[in-house]
Amino acid sequence: MSADSHPTLPPVRLHSDAELARDALGAPLFARAVRLARWAGTDTRVGVGGELAADQLPEAAALLGLDAADGDSAGYVSQAWRVAVDTGLVDVTEPDDDGDESGASEASGEERFGTAAPGEDLALVTSGAPGDVLDLWLAALDTVLADASVPDLDDLVDALDAGGEIDFDRLDWNPGREADFLDGVLANLYLLTVTEGGAADGPVPLPVLAASMVVPDDMGEPTDAVLEQVSDAMMRLDDQFRQLEPIGLVEFRPVDEELMAEADGPLDGAGEAGEADDEDDEDVSRYGMVRLTPLGLYGIRARMLEAGVDAPALGELSEKGADVLLDAVSLYSENAAQAEIEQWLAGREQPAAAAELLAAARGDDEGGPLRRLRCQQALAPAGPEAESAVRSVLDDPELGGLARVWLAERGAGDVPAPDPEMVFWLTVDTIAAQLATDGETDELPLLMETLTAHHAGFFEQVWRVEHPATAYVLEAMGRLHPDRKAAKEARKAAFKARSRRPV
Template sequence: MSAEPHPTLPPVRLHSDAELARDALVAPLFARAVRLARWAGDDTRVDIGGELVAAQLPEAAAVLGLDVADADSAVHASRAWRVAVDTGLVDVTEPEEDAGEGAEGADGGGEESGTALPGEDLALVTSGAPGDVLDLWLAALDSVLADAAVPDLDDLVDALDAGGEIDFDQLDWNPRREEDFLDGVLANLYLLTVSAGGAADRPVPLPVLAASMVVPDDMGEPTDAVLQQVSDAMMRLDDQFRQLEPIGLVEFRPVDEELMADADDEPAASGAAAGRDDADEDVSRYGMVRLTPLGLYGVRARMLEAGVEAPAVGELADKGADVLLDAVCAYPESAAEAEIEAWLAGREVPAAVAELLDAARGDDEGAPLRRLRCQQALAPAGPEAEPAVRAVLDDPELGGLARVWLAERGAADVPAPDGAMVFWLTVDTIAAQLAADGETEELPLLMETLTAHHTGFFEQVWRVEHPATAYVLEAMGRLHPDKKTAKEARKAAFKARSRRP
């Protein structure tokens, strides 16, 4: 996967290594590769490149339980053998290209053949740790992805010149370009998955995925030429995902061939290709794909190798509270809650709460959201957290948070906050909400409630010693539903700006 600049992705929720390893072992293509590796022996013969000689493909197909009479059985056996070789499950000794003409190979021809035996890595399938199995599967994935980027046989035959050589200009095939295209498709599929909550449970229509690779972001109505490119990309992806499904990367519903062959369906096909919802046809007939849990793991592993930041829920469990709060500020709320829960698990509550509160301090731009995430982290804590929370009651930055936490639990002897703390907490809360969710529909209602319950609100709040005071007041000036109050907010924002150096 090519390393190009990417923003930090939302965190993904991965299954455990043990669960993923089990998924890898039952992936049809990987399981076939293992069976062929166990079958390999002294009588196994290979040709240049480590491929099984043609005469042994029927036997290999029979070992896999395939119907030898089926013309595709040799293709399936050859593909599984190639994965076994590429992953090191099989060790091959290729024939020398200049072997003597008189030597007769195992296929009955006049060329010398090489040999193949089970590789050392085959033992890892049964005796290795889950991580060892996953490393083998990742190698198998690389092999399958490389094959998927190669044009299909019909295109190769059409590109043969008079001398039987492939005319690459006619084929218009650039290996690096094809690999980058497929990497980009998988990256987009990964992003669509993790943006929907990090679980591989929602299939993506193939037209939408193809359009994400072809249609420019700033294009309104796609042109006919762009629609044709999307349609071509759909058919290309249809073939590629058929190849990727057996390795366990995706679950795939192919394009309905009858639908695509019917000329009367061309308008619906164009609508689906553009990703429009107004197409009358069921978009699923144009193909649906989703990453499996194993696929999420595999694509993320390739992204990490390419230098892309692709966090996973739970990987901050051994980090400090400062690292945790900084990271979860960029996470969707559900992922932030899961990451915090994983961080708290196994820690002594009093010490963990004290560490979180200490990390929540600060007057930098990100501090309000850190305090909000800290408050969320403290929400499930029980009575054992109370001493650490009470310890910050007099802290100017954390005292309001501590009072809210104690009051919600009906704690006794909670000192009432003074006016300065109330207004400071108000500014901090709105700043955190703006940082977390932006200008949501709920925020104006919150602002209206706050101003309604505090007489002379703006006369007080512009004096608050908080770095975000002017920023919050400017937001209130834009968002407050009452025009007169919004005007007061803008005046207060100007005063707050004027008093800062």
């Protein structure tokens, strides 16, 4: 899974390891692998690749509650057995020729078999910790993802050359490329799920995922050729998600078979299916819908972490210091930051937590304004116990304004009025934090107007403020301030602020 596409992702809210382990044990494919591992014994025979002997497939199918007469049952058994072997739930000893180099056994037509037995890791299913079960499930997921990247049997048969070997050029299949494609799809599905305002808990239309992998970001109206690629990608994903659902990674509604039968070539409307309004939800769902399960979120995040992607989870900062907390949540949405802060505060004494947060909020670096905004957010629910820590920074040039706001909101008495320099410094810091949080939003001009309306000669004084973001903030005010005269004054003040700072 590439670490380049999304180097930093929004935080995900994961279920507990115990809940996820129960989900893993309940995943149909994993449960089948466990049952086969318990069944393996002295009478189990395996071939050269560790696969079950053909004559044992009916017995294994019956064990799994499958109808041996069903043409698909052998495939289900073989997949579950492969998962059991790959995860260490089953240990196999492949057949050997006992040192016979003459080929006598081949000449006699006698087929040789190896043996199988429950593996040491099988005990972890019942006696291991939840993390042990999840490790086994992740190993099973790797096997299933590898299988899902392989073309179906019909394509492989069609690509056989005269010598019975697979002609990869004819098949147009590159294992690395196919694995990267599926990893990219799952990464995009994960991003849509964890991004605030994205898919959240709702399913994602298959055309949306296909288009995310095919349509260039800078393309306006997709061409017919691109739409055909989207349609082809959809059908690949339809087959792959069918394979991924039994391991518990996704909940999947396949492409409507009637829709495929009606289509003449590429699926008509596939390119627009993800853009329909609520009235067309039923039509959109015919093109396939998919969502990651809680276990799937855990699994994809684990693979991203292994690839070096920064994929945070809510709650993982609860044992970290306030400096780490504020730096991290500065990159989060407001809701995600609030959730992380609440978990960090839980179990901590308020006075000590407040003092640690205030100390971590200091700094004249670029991230300072946003740290102080998150600090203010963290202190908002604090009660009277935190007042002594807040009062201790009243004279601090960076935190004094924040402290006064906190005390004033609680009706505290004996709060000294801020001097003009602190007022202007706090104004610059506040706007800088808002710009860093959401950019140039529609609400920001109103904030600027409110902050400047009560100070005569505001721009003549503010450009002198010793804050690293002064010029940057004034330039933004010159673009966004709703009063044209004030905007012009802001641009002049920005020029002065730039001129007085060393290059």
